[in-house]
Amino acid sequence: MTGVVAALVVVVLLLSVLVAGLLRSHATILRRLHELGADHHPDPGVPVPDRAVPRTDGRIPSPRSDLPDGRPAVDVAGTGPGGEAIGVRVVDVAHDTVLVFLSSGCSVCTGFWAELADPRLPDGTRLVVVTRGPKEESPSAVRELAPPGVTVIMSTPAWQDLAVPGSPFVTLVDGPSGRIVGEGTAASWNQVRDLYLRAEGDAPTGGKAGADRRRERELDRLLLASGLAPGDHSLYAPADGEDAGRDGPIR
Amino acid sequence: MLLSAHGVSFTIPAGWEGEISQERGPQALALAERGAHLRPVAHAATFALPAERGAFGSGAVEAMRDDDVFLALVEYDRGATDTALFARRGLPRRLDPRRFHPAALQRTLPGQAGHQEFFTDTGRAFCLYVVLGDADDAHLQVRRVEEVLAGIRIGSGP
Numbered sequence: 001m002t003g004v005v006a007a008l009v010v011v012v013l014l015l016s017v018l019v020a021g022l023l024r025s026h027a028t029i030l031r032r033l034h035e036l037g038a039d040h041h042p043d044p045g046v047p048v049p050d051r052a053v054p055r056t057d058g059r060i061p062s063p064r065s066d067l068p069d070g071r072p073a074v075d076v077a078g079t080g081p082g083g084e085a086i087g088v089r090v091v092d093v094a095h096d097t098v099l100v101f102l103s104s105g106c107s108v109c110t111g112f113w114a115e116l117a118d119p120r121l122p123d124g125t126r127l128v129v130v131t132r133g134p135k136e137e138s139p140s141a142v143r144e145l146a147p148p149g150v151t152v153i154m155s156t157p158a159w160q161d162l163a164v165p166g167s168p169f170v171t172l173v174d175g176p177s178g179r180i181v182g183e184g185t186a187a188s189w190n191q192v193r194d195l196y197l198r199a200e201g202d203a204p205t206g207g208k209a210g211a212d213r214r215r216e217r218e219l220d221r222l223l224l225a226s227g228l229a230p231g232d233h234s235l236y237a238p239a240d241g242e243d244a245g246r247d248g249p250i251r
Numbered sequence: 252m253l254l255s256a257h258g259v260s261f262t263i264p265a266g267w268e269g270e271i272s273q274e275r276g277p278q279a280l281a282l283a284e285r286g287a288h289l290r291p292v293a294h295a296a297t298f299a300l301p302a303e304r305g306a307f308g309s310g311a312v313e314a315m316r317d318d319d320v321f322l323a324l325v326e327y328d329r330g331a332t333d334t335a336l337f338a339r340r341g342l343p344r345r346l347d348p349r350r351f352h353p354a355a356l357q358r359t360l361p362g363q364a365g366h367q368e369f370f371t372d373t374g375r376a377f378c379l380y381v382v383l384g385d386a387d388d389a390h391l392q393v394r395r396v397e398e399v400l401a402g403i404r405i406g407s408g409p
Contacts, residue, residue, distance in 0.1 A: 075252060075268075077252050077253075077254065079256075080270070080272065082272065082273070082275070083256065083272075083273075084256060084270055084271060084272035084273075085254040085255055085256035085261075085270065085271040085272075086254070086269075086270045086272075087252040087254050087261075087263050087268050087269050087270070088268050088299075089266070089267065089268040089299075092265070092266070093299070095299055126299045148302075148303070149301070149302050149303050150302055151300075151301075151302040152302075
């Protein structure tokens with residue numbers, strides 16, 4: 001009996017050492033994860049960044065945290081269907097650009113060409129149609145399909161630089177950052193626009209949200225140029241009725 | 252960004268975009284049907300150029316903000332090189348900000364100022380037309396225009 005008890009005590013002691021070792025190992029792992037910034041429960045009161053930003057050891061600058069996700073876009077240069085030389089600035093501009101990659105031969109593109117005559121994009125968003133270059137597309141066919149009032153550029157390098165897989169394909173570029181914030185395809189332009197308009201509500205930059213932000217900045221600039229600084233009393237006009245009678249009632 | 256067509260080439264600096272084409276307005280097309288040649292027109296701007304616009308920027312200058320600049324280079328008939336209007340030789344690379352004036356605008360818009368220079372280069376007659384978005388900032392904006400002018404090359408023609 002004594003032998004059995006002694007054996008159990010030894011087993012319990014061994015298990016206790018094993019559990020203690022596991023707890024110590026677990027604590028070490030958690031500490032390392034904490035040092036790497038992988039907290040599941042950040043301290044309350046500590047500001048949480050909007051998006052994960054790679055950390056550096058301090059010897060090189062950290063990446064900008066205000067850039068939207070997405071790979072960099074490039075400016076588009078090529079020829080127009082009428083033989084024009086065209087260069088369109090897409091990167092580092094105030095407006096967003098929707099690049100619609102189409103061809104004259106694809107059946108799905110036919111609907112796009114027609115629908116783009118009335119693209120109904122948000123203010124502050126530019127539409128540019130890009131086909132492959134004149135060696136791969138017929139300029140006269142593109143000229144016939146080109147919707148009036150829409151910039152059309154024939155440029156195979158643009159397809160290659162922006163890794164366009166085929167037509168139709170749509171790429172949305174956030175102008176200020178020069179990043180591609182949305183891309184894909186659909187059966188019709190209206191579907192693309194619906195997807196785009198829905199996505200832009202989720203995105204912190206670009207699209208309608210970006211346009212709204214730019215309009216706000218422009219209004220701020222105009223107000224400041226007019227001598228109206230934040231807090232100016234003229235920005236806080238009395239509510240309706242309080243000042244009634246100053247200029248007489250309007251009847 | 253290098254653009255080249257119709258015997259004109261532009262090296263477009265950062266912050267600018269451009270197009271070199273032929274005038275395709277109704278009047279120009281009607282004349283072309285009677286044998287006249289379509290005039291080469293080059294545009295450069297610091298803003299998004301609309302697809303449809305006039306040779307001297309109508310339809311585009313309305314979209315300019317205060318800090319924007321528009322430049323047009325419009326070719327005239329070869330016969331015009333002998334006239335007094337085009338007596339100046341060579342594309343002007345430097346411009347005098349004091350010569351920009353709202354009265355020189357093809358389309359008068361508040362705050363803007365314009366300037367025209369007629370010249371002959373490589374046996375071709377041209378008009379250089381520049382619109383500044385802010386007449387009060389002419390000195391700075393003209394320097395930006397000169398960056399584009401430095402990158403324009405005019406050949407003997409198409």
